[in-house]
Amino acid sequence: MSEDPQSRHVEALALDPRVDSPAREGLTGTTRAGIYEGALEAEDTTVAPDGRPPEQQPRWRQDFPIDWPADQYVARRDFGRFLVLTSGAFVAGQAWIAARHLVRANRPPPPRVRIAALDEIPAGSASVFTYPGPADRCLLIRPDERTLVAFSQMCTHLSCAVVPRIEEGVLHCPCHEGYFDLYTGRNIAGPPPRPLPRILLDVVGGEVFATGVEERSV
Numbered sequence: 001m002s003e004d005p006q007s008r009h010v011e012a013l014a015l016d017p018r019v020d021s022p023a024r025e026g027l028t029g030t031t032r033a034g035i036y037e038g039a040l041e042a043e044d045t046t047v048a049p050d051g052r053p054p055e056q057q058p059r060w061r062q063d064f065p066i067d068w069p070a071d072q073y074v075a076r077r078d079f080g081r082f083l084v085l086t087s088g089a090f091v092a093g094q095a096w097i098a099a100r101h102l103v104r105a106n107r108p109p110p111p112r113v114r115i116a117a118l119d120e121i122p123a124g125s126a127s128v129f130t131y132p133g134p135a136d137r138c139l140l141i142r143p144d145e146r147t148l149v150a151f152s153q154m155c156t157h158l159s160c161a162v163v164p165r166i167e168e169g170v171l172h173c174p175c176h177e178g179y180f181d182l183y184t185g186r187n188i189a190g191p192p193p194r195p196l197p198r199i200l201l202d203v204v205g206g207e208v209f210a211t212g213v214e215e216r217s218v
């Protein structure tokens, strides 16, 4: 045994290398069992309302040990998850809108297309044409001698075809009783949420041309 007090202390702490040494009792590997057990913070320790230790609590409380500090911790964590998820969804939505806007902005402008001769549409009548694509059905309407308007025929609710009722001054959607103003295309009754897209017209030399589509949100 060393006389040096520091050496004696080191020797006392040294681990006996024999596997069956009594000094290893209660040890895992070379480290004391339970050395990594986390110590609970005071605020994370459950204290029953009556202040008695858990083993003296009634059976129901032992069976359902709802830990208030832990419960609040989980609630905070869930709230954090909720915030992350909703923020992620918001960012994804904004990115999708921005991407859609970019795609639309880079789309080539609709072509100028002749759609009818003016004298083919007498006052008080309407005709169907497609614009800008072959599947985009539109209505050309001449409610009176001096007025010529055109709108997409696709209802802004669920895309049914609207029908002009020229005498009543409306475009009617028979699917869910939606109504649009015949002159402006604005939604005036029923479920349609926004006006019909307006087709821009140009009349030159008795010929009617479609020159663009005006999407409207209000």
Ligand code: FES
Residues within 6 Å of the ligand: 155, 156, 157, 158, 159, 160, 173, 174, 175, 176, 177, 178, 190, 191, 192
């Ligand atoms: S599709 Fe036109 S009102 Fe529903």
